[in-house]
Amino acid sequence: MAHVQVLPPDEARKIAAGEVIDRPAALVRELIDNAIDAGGTRIELSVDGGGSRRIEVIDDGAGMEKEDLELCWRTHATSKIRSIDDLKSAETLGFRGEALAAAATVSHLEILSSADSREAWRLEVGPGESLGARIERARRKQGTSVRASGLFDTIPARKRFLKREWSEANLCRLTFIDKALAFPAISFRLSLDGKLKTALPVASSLKERFASLLLDSPQAAYLHEIHTAMTRFSVSIVVGGPELARPDRRQQYIFANGRRIQDFSLMQALEYGTQGWFPNGYHPVGAIFVDIDPAMADFNIHPAKREVRFADASSIHHAVTSSLRDFVRHRNQQYAGQVYTVPELELLYTAEPSPQFQNTPNHEIEYTVARTVALDALRENPPEYAPQALLAQPSAPEITSISSSLVPQAMQTEFTAQSSSPTFHSGHELRYVGKAFDIFIIIEKDNRLFFIDQHAAHERILYEQFLVRPVPVQELLVAIPFRTESEEDDQFLNTRRDALERLGVVIKTDCGSWRIEALPAHWNLSDSETVQAILDLKRAGADLAEHWLATLACHRAVKEGDNLDERVALSLAEAALALPVHRCPHGRPILFELSREILLRAVKRV
Numbered sequence: 001m002a003h004v005q006v007l008p009p010d011e012a013r014k015i016a017a018g019e020v021i022d023r024p025a026a027l028v029r030e031l032i033d034n035a036i037d038a039g040g041t042r043i044e045l046s047v048d049g050g051g052s053r054r055i056e057v058i059d060d061g062a063g064m065e066k067e068d069l070e071l072c073w074r075t076h077a078t079s080k081i082r083s084i085d086d087l088k089s090a091e092t093l094g095f096r097g098e099a100l101a102a103a104a105t106v107s108h109l110e111i112l113s114s115a116d117s118r119e120a121w122r123l124e125v126g127p128g129e130s131l132g133a134r135i136e137r138a139r140r141k142q143g144t145s146v147r148a149s150g151l152f153d154t155i156p157a158r159k160r161f162l163k164r165e166w167s168e169a170n171l172c173r174l175t176f177i178d179k180a181l182a183f184p185a186i187s188f189r190l191s192l193d194g195k196l197k198t199a200l201p202v203a204s205s206l207k208e209r210f211a212s213l214l215l216d217s218p219q220a221a222y223l224h225e226i227h228t229a230m231t232r233f234s235v236s237i238v239v240g241g242p243e244l245a246r247p248d249r250r251q252q253y254i255f256a257n258g259r260r261i262q263d264f265s266l267m268q269a270l271e272y273g274t275q276g277w278f279p280n281g282y283h284p285v286g287a288i289f290v291d292i293d294p295a296m297a298d299f300n301i302h303p304a305k306r307e308v309r310f311a312d313a314s315s316i317h318h319a320v321t322s323s324l325r326d327f328v329r330h331r332n333q334q335y336a337g338q339v340y341t342v343p344e345l346e347l348l349y350t351a352e353p354s355p356q357f358q359n360t361p362n363h364e365i366e367y368t369v370a371r372t373v374a375l376d377a378l379r380e381n382p383p384e385y386a387p388q389a390l391l392a393q394p395s396a397p398e399i400t401s402i403s404s405s406l407v408p409q410a411m412q413t414e415f416t417a418q419s420s421s422p423t424f425h426s427g428h429e430l431r432y433v434g435k436a437f438d439i440f441i442i443i444e445k446d447n448r449l450f451f452i453d454q455h456a457a458h459e460r461i462l463y464e465q466f467l468v469r470p471v472p473v474q475e476l477l478v479a480i481p482f483r484t485e486s487e488e489d490d491q492f493l494n495t496r497r498d499a500l501e502r503l504g505v506v507i508k509t510d511c512g513s514w515r516i517e518a519l520p521a522h523w524n525l526s527d528s529e530t531v532q533a534i535l536d537l538k539r540a541g542a543d544l545a546e547h548w549l550a551t552l553a554c555h556r557a558v559k560e561g562d563n564l565d566e567r568v569a570l571s572l573a574e575a576a577l578a579l580p581v582h583r584c585p586h587g588r589p590i591l592f593e594l595s596r597e598i599l600l601r602a603v604k605r606v
């Protein structure tokens, strides 16, 4: 007897159906896709028993005529394309004509539909073809209801691999969220086991929909929306500010033409574009929506369309990073002078440190320090260093940095000079209260207490100074030789050597070995740390200058535990409060504010 046999059609269909619908959430996705493709403006999803008992999607879309209904559940029956060439222009979410066929194979399918509110038909089919399809007259307004019940009842092997009911239900809910995020103009409702869980009215923007699905309402204020349009694609980005930062990337979503996709490189773009805006180790929440000419993308590479191949992925990546960078830069300028407060006393008592610095802007304090657009200037017009000339003045008086061992004396000169120029004039006095935990300077001002992180604050002060007044370069008496670990390192050094030199890092190479010949004056890292700091700039991309200056500022700033005397601490605090941006160059807040009122409320005095 031959070993090879053709499978009976019913078995073959079951196997094929498993590719499309591997679990209830997959069917949820397909049915919602169909409702969206039909132009539905109100879509309702009900899921019972984790989807195994019943999944139902009701829409008010175009509906189907009797002839369409009779055909729609057949394998490869679709109204959306006629040939593979049509994929180049298909704007619909579906196009393979597989979903309803798969649903009819693995469940009992009932479809009730009307194309004009006058005539309506009900179709019943499955599981499998054996019973045949029945069709009868019915009543319904225009639109379609699709109900799949007893999912996988006839395929025990698949059913065994389902998770518990609640976790399958949760996967269905997550799929619902994916769809609702991408279509804010559609109103959606979700019920689980007969209970209404989510009702989303039409939203006026992607950001509004994102907020209503994923955030508590006060957090919505920290969401931003950015749009960029290119010739063959456009990108909309919803991104949360540092107030919503998370220690993981779980709330990052990428969409291409309305489908949620897994695309690591676009997730990276979200991170790159917002670098410096977030504390180290925290990630933005947000979503990237790529809308692309279907001819420039292939969605037909994954059975669930979870992956897509872009013809020009790097342009999309670039559009995302650069529009985010522009946005962050403008925002930093616009929000110059923001002070961080605790709106709710309760926050103080949370046991876990909250990554969500629930801050509200406070514009009471006015500043005269105009934030220069120095960063842009620096990019376009990098300062020219002349190592020879600078050799003569390695300790030029304009050097604003200090090494932490020299703290009190050096800082006195630095900050006394600053405080004599009235940078901070609110008309009220600052009073030095004290220090705490080896890191905070505590200041009283205008009925408020400010806890200033001395390292982070000094870091930002230096960073701002470096932007406008570059640090002199000092040639090293003995060059630092080093070896690279990878070709990537060599390539980085070769291509960015000029840029580094403009930042005061002079590197030479011969015969594959490298040496550092000059560094910013008063450089105080060991040789190996220095090499590491330079190679770390590989990841900085276009932001080489910002990263380098941030590194420089970090190393020069006073450290936790450095003992500042009262006058020095006060000057540092004054300069910190006058800063245009109250975040360190890495994005962490540099201070924390408590009002008198909050403290009085804490002891029930008000």
Ligand code: ADP
Binding pocket: 030, 034, 035, 037, 038, 059, 061, 062, 063, 064, 068, 072, 073, 077, 078, 079, 080, 093, 094, 095, 096, 097, 098, 099, 100, 101, 143, 144, 146
């Ligand atoms: P595809 O979406 O890939 O075309 P499906 O199996 O999901 O394949 O659906 C088959 C056809 O049935 C669709 O092309 C469409 O014409 C019709 N259809 C399915 N669901 C709906 C709906 N909710 N409203 C109107 N027509 C629908």
Ligand code: MG
Binding pocket: 030, 033, 034, 093, 094, 095, 097, 099, 100
């Ligand atoms: Mg479909």
